[in-house]
Amino acid sequence: MKVVLRSTSLKAKSPKRAFYNLAIIKITDGYLVRKESGAGSKVLHREAWFRETHEEASKLYEKILREKTNPKRRSPRKYIVVSQNSGSLSCSL
Incomplete structure (x- = not known):
């Protein structure tokens, strides 16, 4: 069984209603x-990274979250x- 320990949903102010979901x-x-x-209600890309420890997974999760929510990021999409x-x-992947 797989267990979701933490998840965050982000949205961008963009014409296509971009979103980004992240989970450990x-x-x-x-x-x-x-x-x-993805955009709207359609998932366009999925990716996963394996980490052996919870600490390593949390560090990566936080890094991605910081990058996506940084108001000074270069991308025109600013996520909140x-x-x-x-x-x-519990989840089934």
């Missing part, structure tokens, strides 16, 4: 930091946090 997921052998991004959850939620 506990799996048997370690942790996944998983992202989904619309929801955050922490705790244990």
Whole structure:
């Protein structure tokens, strides 16, 4: 069973309503930091990074979150946090 330990949803003020979802997921052998991004209600890209420890996964999660929400980032898409959850939620990937 996979357990979502933390998740954040971001939105950008963009004509296509860009979004970015980020999560830390506990799996048997370690942790996944998983992202989904897209526009409107359509997921256009999924990616996941494996980390052996929760600390390593949290560091990557925080780094990505900082980069996406940095108001001085070079990209024209400036993301804001619309929801955050922490705790244990079961999921099927």
